[in-house]
Amino acid sequence: MKKNFVMNLTFLLVIVFLFGFKSEIYAQENTENKTKSDFWNHVQFGGGFGLGVGNNYADIMVAPSAIYNFNNYVSAGLGLQYNYIKQKDFYNANLYGASILALFNPLEELQISTEIEQLKVNRTFKNNFESNSQDFWNTALFIGLGYRSENITMGMRYNILHKNRDNIYPEAFMPFVRIYF
Template identity: 35%
Template sequence: MNRNLYFVLLMFASFSLSSFSQNRGDKFGDHMRYGGSVNLGFSNNFTTIGVAPSAIYDFYNGFSAGASISYYYTERKDTFFDYKSNVIGGSLITMYSPLPYMQLSAEFEQLNVNRTEGIIDIDPYWVSGLYLGIAYFTGNVSLGIRYDVLYDDGPQGSIFGSAISPVLRAYF
């Protein structure tokens, strides 16, 4: 299946959930939650900073859907080789809670990668990810793991080192 089909399926799932609307007296804003994540990584000559604010709408019976924008900056300073990247993009996410403490998720992400290796500017390129995840959640916070079914570790592939990544979300 191609990436566009994944995107269409995810969009269909997100918008079909609206048929499970809340009571007619409820206001749209009563079901909105805002949050996201912040990523910070520091090591010897290496820095990564990322922010990803998002908004989700709580539908009926544990279904939620929303969107996120993201920005990541990475820099590695080395004696012979410097590396910098600026990555900006967005994602659509659907979440379902079959149990009070469990959250299943599907997220489609598109990222535009701009990077410099040494003195060479690499042509910008787009990377897609389709993440399927499971998390434990309590209150406003969920902690779990996700898997990118479109993961590509090629030279213009995923910006992440593995198809498996941790998930930490907070929505208020």
């Protein structure tokens, strides 16, 4: 499983590397006015926050992320995620991990995304007679398509590695909203 994760991560980084360069080649460069790096001018911060509460139920998720815009068409970034889920006297879970994200914008309104996510899952199921704890790593590889309007993208993504057993996502298809500032 670890070998597949490393192979998927390597593949994603190669894709970002290949598509991240501008097609223009400059023969000469003016270095007189290049005293400061413009790195931070290409960085955007954002992420997600989720809150679900109900009768003896709580689901809290925090997922900050940052992307670097290589040009108008390609961005890549990193994200962190923490999820706390509890249903009183039945279920308790803590999920935490990281992701690598690549965004491709072939048109201004269209965004294609790939994201590999690695989460550590600690969960416990309880009933009146016994308790069952699980501790495992969950890997997800999402391919997504979204509609983009300025810094907000809404769309659908598909988890290529989805399995019905030992998975934290009930379905392979998931809607998403991304916001970057």
